[in-house]
Amino acid sequence: MKLHREGYTIMAVTAIILVLINLGIQYLLPEGYWIPRIVLVASVFVFLLVVQFFRVPARTVHKSDRQIVAPCDGKVVVIEEVVETEYFKGPRRQVSIFMSPINVHVNWNPISGVIQYFKYHPGLYLVAWHPKSSTENERTTVVIKNKQGIEVLFRQIAGAAARRIRWYVKEGDQVEQSTEMGFIKFGSRVDLFLPLDAEIKVNLQDKTVGSVTVLAELK
Known part of the structure; x- marks a missing residue:
């Protein structure tokens, strides 16, 4: 370590x-x-x-074009179909992971591909489980497009205590699954927006291991 x-x-x-x-x-x-x-x-x-x-921590990862891995350590707190309004502007499957202060705070790329979209949003510092934290808190939005043309969006979201989001990617970058993309100091939350036909492999309250746990498989 x-x-x-x-x-x-x-x-x-x-x-x-x-x-x-x-x-x-x-x-x-x-x-x-x-x-x-x-x-x-x-x-x-x-x-x-x-x-x-x-x-x-040192971790052994197994990369796969069909699998989406957890971008952070934490607990699954949301699995639902929603309308994503910033980039897709349509229905997607949302999976959210809450990072507590005792979790590892590194964020990893959930899939391999090219960064199609990146935007930093200044904002509030509501508690991470607040319903409006995904749209009103300080956050980043990252969209990765894999070689099959499938796009996955994920957000780093600041919380009441976590007011320091760091990212190491930009639009046009080629990234590899399970490599480091950023850091959220002192915990918070990460949201992922997946295709509707993605097969979810986790349940609510499941604990995730960043860069290792498989959240979903793409069709």
Whole structure:
């Protein structure tokens, strides 16, 4: 397992602040007080908590042109037919995955293909499970077209705490399934919009492993 580059600054700043707090407490309190020990233990816990936000586990993936893999770790919270209004402007099958603060926060490409469309939307920071978070929160919209001409749309959606979306793709890029496309700091949600005839392979409340779990198979 390695640590993601998006966390280097946050981890360094956190470490410096915690060290200064501990040095300050030890300087102000006489030797023998128990408070510095408690603060030290709490500081180590806080630092480890921040570090785990940015872990990048090693994973074995099996690529397939017919399969759509989960773009993130999390829990399936939506499976339904909806009308997608930004790009397709028509009915699609939506699968949404909620990312909690304890999940890995890397986002992966669900299929291989060419980035047909990309747009960043500034917006609100409603809680990720709010019905309007998909259309009103800060988010990105990415559409990948595979070599069979099938298009899959997915959105990175910020939440109440996750206000830092990062992406590493742009229109025209050729991307490979299960490779890294972005990062959402401190969790949130990812929505996918699939063809209506895609065969869904997950159920509500299922736990997903990003870049590994098969969400659906294309006809």
